[in-house]
Amino acid sequence: MRADVVAVTSVLICDDLRVVREALRSAVAALPGVDRVDVAACGEEVLARWPLERQDLVLMDIQMPGLGGVETVRRLVHGHPEANIVMLTLASDREAAAAAIAGGARGFLHKDVSREELCATVANLLTMSALAPDGVVTHIARGVDQDVPNLTERERQVLRGMAGGKSNAEIGRELYLSEDTIKTHARRLFRKLEVGDRAHAVAAGFRYGLVS
Numbered sequence: 001m002r003a004d005v006v007a008v009t010s011v012l013i014c015d016d017l018r019v020v021r022e023a024l025r026s027a028v029a030a031l032p033g034v035d036r037v038d039v040a041a042c043g044e045e046v047l048a049r050w051p052l053e054r055q056d057l058v059l060m061d062i063q064m065p066g067l068g069g070v071e072t073v074r075r076l077v078h079g080h081p082e083a084n085i086v087m088l089t090l091a092s093d094r095e096a097a098a099a100a101i102a103g104g105a106r107g108f109l110h111k112d113v114s115r116e117e118l119c120a121t122v123a124n125l126l127t128m129s130a131l132a133p134d135g136v137v138t139h140i141a142r143g144v145d146q147d148v149p150n151l152t153e154r155e156r157q158v159l160r161g162m163a164g165g166k167s168n169a170e171i172g173r174e175l176y177l178s179e180d181t182i183k184t185h186a187r188r189l190f191r192k193l194e195v196g197d198r199a200h201a202v203a204a205g206f207r208y209g210l211v212s
Contacts, residue, residue, distance in 0.1 A: 009035035011122065012055035014046050014072075015088065016064045020111070024059065024088075027118050034122075043072030050076060050083060057122065058085040062096050062108070070100045077104030094163060094211075107200055110165045148208045149192040156210060158185045162198045163211040 011028050015021045021039045029037045038055060040046050044067050046058065058076075062069035069087055076083050087093075087100045087108035097108040109118065151159065154175075161171035168182045175182070190196060193204045205211040 009033060010038070010053070010055040010057075011036070012038045012040060012046065012050065012053070012058045013060075014040040014043065014058065014064075014069075015061040016041055017061075020061070020088075024118075028059070028122055031122055043067035043069065046072055047075055051080060056084060058083065059088055059109070059122075060085055060105075062087045062089045062093050062100060068096075070096055070103060073100045073105045074103035090165070108202065148210070151189065151192060151210065155185055155189045155192070158182060159189055159201060159205050160211055162186075163202045163205060 011034060013021055013024045013028065015024065018041075021041070025037045025039055028034060036055075038049075038053065040049060042064055043060070046060065047067075050058065060069045060072060064072075067075075073085050073087070076085065081104070083104070085100075085105045087097055087105050088111050089097050089108045090111060093108075097105075101107065157175055158171055161174065166174070168186065169179045171177075172179045172182045186198070186201075190201055193201050195201045195204055202211065
């Protein structure tokens with residue numbers, strides 16, 4: 001996907017740790033096509049600001065003091081279904097991530113991803129949001145009553161590894177496969193789930209009950 005097709009330009013980053021906020025701000029601000037990156041320190045601040053500022057994408061920490069990320073998503077999406085929110089998680093946050101997606105988040109992204117993967121994911125999310133006429137990223141917000149994609153056992157293993165926050169190399173070592181072979185399985189997995197990256201794949205996996 002070409003970065004120059006990004007048509008929406010504002011991102012709100014919410015994390016209670018200043019060092020994390022600023023690191024994410026620096027990475028996202030460097031993405032071509034993103035003109036404004038705002039930061040918030042808590043869920044309460046997001047609820048107060050987003051209805052006025054209406055950023056195109058919200059990256060929100062899932063574990064915060066006070067109003068946590070899951071409840072913030074639920075309240076914001078209840079009042080503003082068009083809000084495009086992706087959770088920032090750790091590997092141990094899988095249950096909370098599933099709850100956030102059930103509450104209206106589009107997906108989640110592990111905090112320890114590389115700068116390149118963060119930028120690619122943000123670019124993909126912004127572009128998909130711009131292209132969806134109702135503001136909903138349909139690859140994430142699909143109904144649970146749709147047919148579950150027919151994944152091979154190996155593809156399920158790769159998906160579970162992604163859900164655990166493992167890199168392709170780590171998944172390969174666990175399955176005794178080369179990293180290139182894992183990438184091949186990942187491409188097939190993405191095609192079957194109709195997604196473009198691992199963040200969307202894991203979110204779809206939660207939706208379909210393929211990972212837990």
